[in-house]
Each structure stands twice: as structure tokens, then as C-alpha cells.
Amino acid sequence: MKRISRAKPFRALILFAACSSKSSPPPPGHPPQQPAIDRAALLAGKLPETAPEMELVNAQCRICHGVDYLTQQRLSEPAWKKTIEKMTRFGANLDDAQIASLAAFAARYWNPELPGRTWTVVPPPAGALPD
Amino acid sequence: MQRRTFLQGSLAALAGVHLRAPTLAWAKEAGLYELTARPANYESTRNTFTTRITPLDRFYIRNHFDLPVGDAKTLASTWKLEVRGLAAKPQAFTLFDLTRLTQHTVEAVLQCAGNGRGLFTPRVPGVQWRYGAMGNAEWTGVRLADLLTIVKPDKAAKHLELRGLDKPVIEKTPPFIRGIPIEKALHPDTIVALQMNGKPLSLQHGFPARLVVPGWVGDDWMKWLSTIDLRADEPTAFYYATGYRFPTTPGAPGAPVPPEQMKPMTKLVVKSQLATVSDGDVIAPGTHELVGVAFSGEARIKSVDITVDGGTTWQPAKLEADSDYGFRVFRHPWEAKPGKVTIAARATDATGATQPAKPIWNPAGYLYNAIEFVSVEVRS
Numbered sequence: 001m002k003r004i005s006r007a008k009p010f011r012a013l014i015l016f017a018a019c020s021s022k023s024s025p026p027p028p029g030h031p032p033q034q035p036a037i038d039r040a041a042l043l044a045g046k047l048p049e050t051a052p053e054m055e056l057v058n059a060q061c062r063i064c065h066g067v068d069y070l071t072q073q074r075l076s077e078p079a080w081k082k083t084i085e086k087m088t089r090f091g092a093n094l095d096d097a098q099i100a101s102l103a104a105f106a107a108r109y110w111n112p113e114l115p116g117r118t119w120t121v122v123p124p125p126a127g128a129l130p131d
Numbered sequence: 132m133q134r135r136t137f138l139q140g141s142l143a144a145l146a147g148v149h150l151r152a153p154t155l156a157w158a159k160e161a162g163l164y165e166l167t168a169r170p171a172n173y174e175s176t177r178n179t180f181t182t183r184i185t186p187l188d189r190f191y192i193r194n195h196f197d198l199p200v201g202d203a204k205t206l207a208s209t210w211k212l213e214v215r216g217l218a219a220k221p222q223a224f225t226l227f228d229l230t231r232l233t234q235h236t237v238e239a240v241l242q243c244a245g246n247g248r249g250l251f252t253p254r255v256p257g258v259q260w261r262y263g264a265m266g267n268a269e270w271t272g273v274r275l276a277d278l279l280t281i282v283k284p285d286k287a288a289k290h291l292e293l294r295g296l297d298k299p300v301i302e303k304t305p306p307f308i309r310g311i312p313i314e315k316a317l318h319p320d321t322i323v324a325l326q327m328n329g330k331p332l333s334l335q336h337g338f339p340a341r342l343v344v345p346g347w348v349g350d351d352w353m354k355w356l357s358t359i360d361l362r363a364d365e366p367t368a369f370y371y372a373t374g375y376r377f378p379t380t381p382g383a384p385g386a387p388v389p390p391e392q393m394k395p396m397t398k399l400v401v402k403s404q405l406a407t408v409s410d411g412d413v414i415a416p417g418t419h420e421l422v423g424v425a426f427s428g429e430a431r432i433k434s435v436d437i438t439v440d441g442g443t444t445w446q447p448a449k450l451e452a453d454s455d456y457g458f459r460v461f462r463h464p465w466e467a468k469p470g471k472v473t474i475a476a477r478a479t480d481a482t483g484a485t486q487p488a489k490p491i492w493n494p495a496g497y498l499y500n501a502i503e504f505v506s507v508e509v510r511s
Contacts, residue, residue, distance in 0.1 A: 064196075064300045066169040074254040083256045091301030112254055116261075121162035124188050125171050127198060127334035128163075130327075 034108070042109055043118050045071040053105035060092045070110065072117045077107035161188045166258050170194035171335060175263035180406035180424045183451065183458050184238075185266035187328055192335045193243045193264060195307045195370075199296035199355050203338055206355075210296075210339050212278075212323065216361035219283035226339045229273050229325060236271040237320045239345035239456035240426045241352055244375060244396055247490070247499025253385045255496040262404055262503075267426070267458040270343040272324035276317045278359075284313070288361035291316050292368070293342060296355035305369035309351055310395075311344060313361075320345045320455070323356060345456040346429035348396045348498075350375050371395060377497055384492035398428030401486055402500040403435055403461070403478035412507040419465045421448070424458035425478035434479045435461040441473035441504065448476070467509040475504045 035048040047054065047067055057067065075083065081103035088094050094102065163173035173192040179185060199206070207226055215221040242265035249259030293309045315321055324343045325332060332338040337354030344351040350370070366372065376393035403425035408414070421439075425432045431453045436445035448461035461476065479485040490501035 064304065066167055068165075068167045069258070072166065072249075072259045073256055074259075075256060079254075079256065089303075090299075090305070091303035116249060116259065119164040119166070119174075121176060122165045122173075123162055125163075125165070125168070125173060125192065125335065127171075128173075128190075128192060128336075129187055130330040130333045130338075 037109060039114070042071070042114055043116075045117055047071065048109060051105060053102055056094070056098055056102055060094060061087070064091070070106065073106070073110050074112050074114055074116070075107065075110065076112060077103050080106045080110075161186065163189070163191065164263065166260065170196050171198070172258050174260055175266060177262060177404075177409055178406055179263065179266075180404045180458070181422045181460070183267060183424075183454075183460050184328060185268060185458075187268075187330065187333070190266040190268065190327075190336070191243070191264045193258075193349060194297070194335070196297045196299050198334055199298070203334060206296075207339055210355075210357070212340060212356055212359070214278055214282045214359045214361070216292075216359075217285040217288040217363060218279075218361050219285065220281065222282050224278065226325070229323065229340065232273045232277055234271055234325075235274055235319075235322055236269050237322055237343060237345055237456070238267065238269050238454045239320070239343060240265060240267045240399065240458060241343075241349050242266075242399055242426075244348040244350055244497045245495070247501075248496030250499055250501075251384075251490060251492060251496045255494060257496055264349075265404075265426075267424070268327050269329065270322060270324040271326035271329070272322040272340065272343065274319055275321045275323055275342070276319060278323065279316065279361075282361075284361050287363045289313050290362050290365050292358075292360040292362055292366040292371075293351070293353040293356065294358040294360075295337070295341075295353045296357050305374075307353075307370050308366055308368035309353060309375070310366035310368075310371045311347070311351055315344060315347065315397075318345075346398055346427075348375070348399060350396070365395075374495075375497070376495075378493050381491045381493060388494055396497060399426070400498050400500045401425075401427040401430070401432075401478050401480045401484045403476040403486065405474065405476050405503065405505060408474055408505050408507055410505050410507075412505075414467055414507050414509050416467050416469055416509055416511060419467050421463040421465050421474065421476070422460065423476055424460055425476070426456070426458050427478070427480035427482075427484065429456070430480040430482045430484070431455065432459040432478055433481045433483075435459075436477045436479075437461075437463040437465075438475050438477075439465055439472055442475060442502075445477065469509050469511070471506065471508050473504050473506050475502050477502050 035050050084099050084102050166172045171192050171194050175189050175191045179189040211223040213223045246260045246264035249261045290310050322343045323340050340356050341354045342352050342356050377396045378388045379392050405423040407422045425435045435448040437448050438445045448463040451460040453459045477486050486500050486502045490499050
């Protein structure tokens with residue numbers, strides 16, 4: 001954590017996987033396997049790829065939509081739980097324990113304390129323009 | 132990943148017919164913010180809003196699901212619009228049928244109901260649109276009233292249920308179904324559009340046909356419009372009966388709203404958008420022009436007032452040409468003197484409705500139209 005907090009901006013954009021492998025142990029109260037929080041990476045829409053919950057994200061959420069839906073939300077844990085429960089009504093196959101686990105995971109990273117996502121301008125996507 | 136690769140491959144296959152492959156040149160000249168790549172949700176940049184008509188390459192894109200399957204050439208030849216239900220002569224119209232009917236052009240703002248969702252406090256879930264999920268275009272097509280004249284609706288037909296060709300990935304996910312009342316359907320400005328700004332609709336904007344419901348929220352403007360069901364009662368589908376609803380009496384920010392106190396959204400609300408300044412800008416002293424656009428639902432814009440002192444005093448902006456449902460461009464000269472300055476625009480429509488100082492909070496983050504205060508620093 002100390003190392004990350006001292007990182008210069010461009011270094012802070014390194015993916016979570018890289019950050020977590022070089023980080024000090026997480027603070028008390030968090031499961032030891034959780035990757036460290038890198039604020040700049042979160043703002044840029046990066047994912048904590050090594051978090052165990054990412055397996056569920058990849059298996060369930062990504063069937064219908066990209067993970068950019070996840071990384072731009074700023075919700076409390078109860079709000080995340082409500083949103084994930086809605087997704088189960090839309091077809092996500094998650095049991096209660098998995099819902100709770102995903103809500104806690106999402107709220108740890110993408111909560112109201114985190115400022116809004118940074119965005120970059122891109123060309124119009126395929127199909128945006130007529131012939 | 133396999134599915135994504137397949138999707139990209141499918142889209143690439145369309146390129147020869149209807150898609151233009153992105154190039155780096157676009158990034159320099161224009162472009163959009165990619166809020167979600169799949170499904171495609173792209174927001175216009177702030178500096179887009181200096182013109183009455185929004186250029187196609189800067190026009191926002193909103194989708195609930197992946198694009199309909201099929202290339203444009205196939206869609207053009209196989210697509211049909213089925214108008215059925217409570218009607219004496221239900222009929223399926225081909226694209227050729229529609230091109231042979233009288234064409235009408237309507238200028239109107241298309242705005243996602245969730246434009247500004249990302250600005251609400253407390254935060255609400257959904258695509259975090261800020262200011263760019265809106266645009267103004269000239270839409271050309273067939274009056275929906277003309278199609279209804281052909282199919283002869285029963286007197287009992289009071290609502291139209293609308294469906295497009297897009298489909299959710301999972302069967303359990305509710306399809307995107309919306310509805311409008313027959314009165315709005317019969318309005319001469321409600322059209323089944325085949326063109327946008329004089330060009331055929333692009334696939335992302337609903338080729339071959341989308342509904343245009345001037346003055347109403349974008350979720351009624353069904354893309355790839357394929358079925359219209361005339362019915363006596365309101366649709367019961369999720370995105371009408373549960374989704375896209377607004378509180379009848381807005382409550383405190385963050386407070387839950389019982390379902391029985393929610394109603395379907397219809398008209399847009401009065402709004403303005405500054406295009407030439409944004410929060411945190413550093414501006415050189417001297418003469419500048421503040422430019423932006425204003426619009427309302429079914430009313431013309433009467434005035435736009437500008438403050439450059441944080442709301443203490445307001446001056447009327449100069450307004451360009453207006454229209455029933457389009458953007459009205461406003462301009463205001465500003466002599467910038469060194470220091471910190473808070474700028475805002477406030478629009479008022481012909482009914483007297485004006486932008487509120489605080490957003491009207493609602494659980495899904497719809498219809499944001501609060502006055503935007505932009506803080507800049509003027510220095511050499």
C-alpha cells in the first residue's frame with residue numbers, strides 16, 4: 001500500500017494484478033486474498049483482476065454486458081445488493097451467498113466515496129454512421 | 132471472450148454494407164465517450180452542443196442490448212413493420228412500402244431519459260450519463276398517423292405497444308418493450324423515421340426504421356421498430372410497467388418511492404447545456420462567447436439567462452432560431468477578468484417552466500435538468 005500511494009500517476013495506472021503482487025499485506029478487516037485498492041486505476045476503469053469474485057463477474061455479468069457497467073457505478077453495499085438481485089431476475093445465476101459476496105466486493109471498490117470515472121474520447125463505434 | 136470475439140466479427144462483417152470502420156482521424160476531429168462498449172452506449176462531448184443540428188459523428192448512442200443480428204442489406208430486404216392488434220385491417224409494411232408513402236421531416240431533440248444520471252446525489256445505478264446523452268436531428272419518414280389510417284384502429288384501441296428487433300442475450304431478461312398512447316401516435320409530428328439529418332438511419336440509430344416521438348423521452352423512440360400492437364390498455368411489459376417510471380410526487384434524495392407512486396415518463400423537461408466552458412477550465416482574460424443549447428419537451432424555448440457571478444445576477448442570452456422540439460442555440464458575450472468565476476445558464480420555456488436550482492431526485496436518475504454551475508479560473 002505504501003508503495004502504491006507513493007506511485008507517480010503513470011505508475012498508478014498499472015493493472016491491479018501487478019499492483020497486488022507487489023503490495024504490502026492489506027489492512028486488518030479485509031480478507032488477505034483481496035487485491036489492494038488503486039484509486040487511479042479504479043478511476044480509469046481498471047479491474048481488480050486477481051480478486052476471487054472476478055470469476056463470478058466473468059461467468060455471469062459478462063454474458064450480457066461489459067464490465068464497464070460495473071466500473072462506473074458508485075454504490076453502497078445495500079444498493080449493490082439490490083442491483084445484483086435485479087440481475088438475477090434478469091437471468092444471472094447466483095445464489096444468496098454469491099450475491100452477498102459480489103455486493104461486498106463491488107462496494108469495496110466502486111462505492112460513493114470514489115469520484116466519477118474518467119473517460120476518453122474514441123471514434124464513433126461500428127454502425128454509428130450511415131454509408 | 133469467445134462471444135465477444137464473435138460479436139466483433141459479426142459487426143465487422145457488416146462493415147462493407149453499412150458500417151464505417153473507425154479510424155484514428157475520427158479521434159482528432161470528433162468522437163464520443165465510450166461509457167459501455169457492450170452494449171454500445173456512447174456519450175457526446177460537451178463541445179458538441181454549439182450547433183442547432185447535432186452532427187451524426189457526434190451524436191450519442193444508446194442501446195439496451197446488442198445490435199440486431201443481420202447485415203444492413205439483409206435487414207433492408209427482410210424487415211417488416213407489423214401493425215396489428217385492435218385494428219380492422221392489420222398490415223405488415225416493408226421498407227419499400229414506407230418509401231412510397233408521403234415523407235415528412237421533423238426536427239426534434241432525442242434525449243435519453245437518463246441523461247445526467249451520473250450527476251445525482253446520492254448516486255443511482257445505471258449508465259452514468261453526464262450531459263451528452265442528447266442530440267438534435269432532422270428526422271424524415273412516414274407519419275405514424277398515416278399508417279394507422281391504413282390499418283383502421285378499433286375505437287377501443289387506446290395504446291400502442293412498441294417492439295424492435297433487438298433481443299436480450301438471456302431469455303429471462305425482459306425484452307425492450309415500450310408504449311405510447313394513441314393521442315401521441317396520431318400527432319402529425321410523430322413519425323416512423325427512415326432518415327436522420329438527410330441520410331439513411333445507421334444501424335446504431337435503428338436502421339431501417341425508428342419511431343420518432345417529438346418532445347418525449349428517448350426510450351419511446353423505438354429503434355429497429357418491428358411491431359406495433361394496438362391495445363385497449365397500457366403495456367404490461369417490464370420496461371413500461373416497472374422501468375422508465377418517474378415519481379408522481381418526488382421525495383427527498385435517496386428516499387424509496389412506492390411503485391404505485393410512479394408513472395410512465397412522457398415529456399422531456401426544460402434544460403440548457405453550456406458547451407464552451409466546463410468545470411475547472413483555466414481561461415485567458417478578455418472577451419469570450421458563452422455558447423450552448425436549450426430545449427424543452429413540447430414547448431419552445433422562450434429565454435436563456437446567463438450568470439457569471441454564481442447566480443447573483445442574470446443576463447438574457449441572445450437566442451438563435453427556434454423550433455417546436457429542437458435545440459435553440461444561445462450566445463452570450465463575456466468579458467473575463469482575472470479571478471475565480473462561476474458561470475451558469477438557465478432556460479425557460481414558453482409555458483413558463485424553468486430549470487430548478489436542485490435536481491429532482493428519483494430512484495433511477497431520470498430527467499436531470501438542474502442548473503449547472505461551472506467554476507472556472509480566469510488568468511493569464
